[in-house]
């Protein structure tokens with residue numbers, strides 16, 4: 179079974195630093211997630227997520243600051259509203275919406291970050307390869 | 318977006334070993350070899366320390382001599398060294414925005430167990446950065462002025478030192494403290510090691526200076542509620558808790574405290590050993606001199622009658638109807654000096670604190686021996702009169718113990734030696750020290766240790782198992798027995814004493830995590846605030862403009878705290894001295910040809926930075942207001958708005974670089990399996 183390929187879009191101010199905090203604490207987690215730094219979770223457009231799935235990602239993560247803590251005050255409110263809609267679109271397209279993880283991690287929460295990464299990698303591992311799931315790629 | 322110039326993209330890739338931090342886990346030579354094969358890469362090196370001057374020169378040389386016009390460094394987090402490498406590029410004449418960093422330390426070598434996997438992850442991250450950098454555009458930075466006012470949070474010795482340094486330089490400081498007076502823990506101590514200066518004598522003048530400085534606005538009995546903004550321009554919301562005292566009228570005469578009929582056990586300043594009134598200043602030299610009324614214990618607030626203080630106040634300063642006040646201040650930099658909490662010795666039940674009357678904590682002992690304390694400086698047992706004949710001092714209580722805190726609290730050995738001296742001096746009692754290791758590394762500390770050895774103090778090396786009052790023989794009757802394995806003799810011993818002092822460790826403040834969250838900085842697993850770099854940047858944090866100093870960053874004694882307070886002040890002053898600060902040039906821009914004028918971006922923008930050009934029926938970004946979050950990009954339906962330095966092209970190229978690498982490895986693995 180091939181290893182899940184996952185891309186994580188992390189906001190620069192909280193979740194990306196949370197990932198750094200996990201590193202500074204030398205916490206260990208699976209290497210599957212490759213992080214792409216964005217200024218804010220609000221920058222992540224639905225198209226970017228869809229494009230990532232099209233490139234063959236088995237899972238996509240969008241991590242931002244906790245609600246109320248966004249460096250740009252309300253950027254993550256937008257993400258919090260957009261992503262559930264996107265999940266519906268994924269479902270409609272034949273992609274299990276579980277493959278999109280939307281969550282919040284503060285700069286201090288290294289342990290939480292490592293756990294979210296570990297759990298999500300496990301979730302994706304348990305799903306069948308995405309290519310089997312995506313009927314539209316076959317047709 | 319296309320490239321601005323038509324020159325060929327020539328990428329230089331530099332893989333940092335970071336000593337063994339990266340190279341110990343990642344095969345850096347392989348990553349470098351492999352990166353050399355990626356499209357547009359013309360130079361690829363690995364080097365021991367890319368952030369060193371030699372490492373940076375490697376980049377500069379490639380730019381100047383080998384025509385490299387895009388740079389990728391794979392090393393630590395960009396939050397640490399992105400500015401370093403951007404500067405190196407700029408020095409060599411390359412626009413700093415043509416640089417990209419791959420984080421293969423914090424997000425790879427430090428978190429990945431398997432070396433092969435760590436190497437593959439590094440390759441994917443490097444390919445992502447190479448993909449991205451090819452699409453990056455030169456940008457020009459914007460500069461914003463720095464507000465020269467400073468906020469110092471915490472009025473202990475660290476905060477006082479920082480405040481004075483900055484105020485003396487002519488800058489304005491808001492010094493905020495949540496207790497009624499500044500002074501912090503140091504105000505509670507009697508003598509300070511190793512010189513045995515009187516703590517109050519050296520602290521009080523500094524408290525007075527800070528409290529009365531023309532450049533200081535002191536806000537005691539106040540707490541920070543909210544912090545917004547960024548370096549140079551923070552807006553801080555502060556709650557000034559109601560004192561129920563009109564400070565403009567109060568002269569600090571103390572009549573209210575004298576007349577108040579309600580005595581309350583003072584858990585904070587007197588560590589539970591003494592009393593204060595319901596209207597009180599924590600100690601006579603408090604700064605400011607104004608008292609506060611403790612609402613929870615005040616008879617008037619609880620029962621509706623009394624008002625003794627109001628009756629006797631000669632200036633009519635008591636104001637029962639005062640309410641909390643919420644104010645905002647604007648500052649350019651913030652120093653956190655929020656200090657520590659003492660380890661709660663009750664968590665170790667076998668040491669008997671709270672159960673056996675004559676077991677004291679270190680802070681209680683400080684108050685006992687303090688001439689201004691509840692016993693007037695007499696070292697006596699819990700009954701208030703009996704002078705102990707033998708005293709046992711136990712080190713490392715709650716420290717260096719995996720059941721509580723793993724770390725060494727740094728101050729306890731010296732503090733315990735100081736206690737031994739004070740007990741000897743005041744009572745002539747026999748003193749036993751129970752230590753695991755004796756740690757006295759700073760200037761004149763070991764000399765102090767030698768001095769105490771010669772004062773006939775007994776030293777027992779071993780971790781105390783138990784303090785008990787269960788006597789096994791007549792000699793132990795009525796005593797506290799310290800059960801310990803003396804590891805120098807290799808024997809179990811029972812040592813009967815009259816009084817036990819627990820040298821409790823230091824812990825991060827109970828609310829350190831919430832405070833960190835408020836100021837946007839991080840805490841370690843032990844909840845100490847995390848500095849930007851443990852050696853080279855000990856008072857800065859990952860959040861520009863927010864500094865940490867003193868024991869909130871880790872256990873520290875007074876000299877180290879003072880040094881850090883001054884260091885943080887120096888860092889802040891150096892920023893203020895720059896006058897303005899460069900901010901990210903990453904702002905949004907509208908492609909007017911594509912914009913359909915739907916105004917979706919305008920409603921989305923958190924900063925009202927997008928206006929609508931009525932004549933053209935197009936959206937337009939006001940650059941000075943744009944902070945570069947990119948939320949508008951996520952919202953734009955016609956894809957006509959983009960964020961500089963985080964364009965779709967750039968992010969997609971980065972993502973594809975990582976995906977492509979992962980797919981390559983997957984294919985190779987499948988082939989290997991099939992073969």
Ligand code: FES
Pocket residue numbers: 189190191192193217218219220241242243248249250253254
């Ligand atoms: S900056 Fe983290 S979600 Fe907006």
